[in-house]
Amino acid sequence: MSNTNYLLAVEDITVSFDGFKAIEALNLYVDQGELRVIIGPNGAGKTTLLDLICGKTRASAGSIKFKNQEMTRMAEHEIVRAGIGRKFQTPSIYENLSVFKNLEVSFPRGRSVFGALAFKCTEDVRARAQAVAEEIGLAAALELEAGLLSHGQKQWLEIGMLLMQDPELLMLDEPIAGMSARERELTAELLDRICRNRAMIVIEHDMEFVARIAHKVTVMHQGKILAEGAMEAVKNDPRVIDVYLGH
Ligand code: ADP
Numbered sequence: 001m002s003n004t005n006y007l008l009a010v011e012d013i014t015v016s017f018d019g020f021k022a023i024e025a026l027n028l029y030v031d032q033g034e035l036r037v038i039i040g041p042n043g044a045g046k047t048t049l050l051d052l053i054c055g056k057t058r059a060s061a062g063s064i065k066f067k068n069q070e071m072t073r074m075a076e077h078e079i080v081r082a083g084i085g086r087k088f089q090t091p092s093i094y095e096n097l098s099v100f101k102n103l104e105v106s107f108p109r110g111r112s113v114f115g116a117l118a119f120k121c122t123e124d125v126r127a128r129a130q131a132v133a134e135e136i137g138l139a140a141a142l143e144l145e146a147g148l149l150s151h152g153q154k155q156w157l158e159i160g161m162l163l164m165q166d167p168e169l170l171m172l173d174e175p176i177a178g179m180s181a182r183e184r185e186l187t188a189e190l191l192d193r194i195c196r197n198r199a200m201i202v203i204e205h206d207m208e209f210v211a212r213i214a215h216k217v218t219v220m221h222q223g224k225i226l227a228e229g230a231m232e233a234v235k236n237d238p239r240v241i242d243v244y245l246g247h
């Protein structure tokens with residue numbers, strides 16, 4: 001039995017694509033406020049694991065519990081509503097809308113019994129967008145058209161759009177791909193800040209970045225967990241070294 005204090009408990013999860021097991025009997029436990037990084041060679045099943053947790057892909061077997069609630073039979077929008085936000089590899093912002101509008105349209109409406117009175121909440125939405133813009137370092141760019149942002153700023157805006165939903169678990173797939181060294185450092189600081197109020201699962205390749213942000217690292221290989229623990233321990237694990245040298 002799993003410890004009921006985990007924020008997320010993935011147990012014995014398996015997914016097959018035409019008989020090929022992309023994930024096999026995998027267990028993953030994430031604590032409240034934890035920043036977990038998942039690493040592993042291409043094809044290890046990292047993205048598929050996030051797809052399973054957010055309901056984009058259905059598990060062939062196993063259980064995914066978020067705050068002790070079973071997620072595997074829930075629709076994607078219900079999983080979002082339960083408090084899980086997920087950022088994909090390619091940013092999906094509205095390039096021709098302002099930064100503020102991008103944040104505004106991401107505010108969940110109709111979630112509460114007051115949803116029908118959403119127009120009354122305009123000030124709340126504005127305040128929330130302002131707070132999120134500050135958190136993602138875009139407070140000075142609220143009126144700017146999103147298409148004019150740098151690559152890094154676009155990534156932060158998308159994270160901000162997820163923060164508008166105030167998720168308790170935020171999942172990011174390779175968030176620093178294509179970023180400059182400066183943007184990487186700012187992203188590390190941003191993730192530190194975000195984790196004060198919620199848990200995160202981040203997939204990343206850049207080992208320096210992983211060492212900088214991770215509370216704990218999970219190494220995946222061929223749909224299974226190869227090693228898990230502190231970055232220092234994982235990086236010196238002979239099985240992990242083997243897999244990375246083998247690629
Ligand atoms: P990673 O993100 O670790 O690079 P993925 O989760 O994207 O790995 O892929 C894991 C394996 O599952 C790969 O062999 C990939 O080709 C396969 N796979 C992923 N999604 C599908 C799908 N929808 N249909 C068939 N095979 C898939």
Ligand code: MG
Nearest residue numbers: 046047048173
């Ligand atoms: Mg991937």
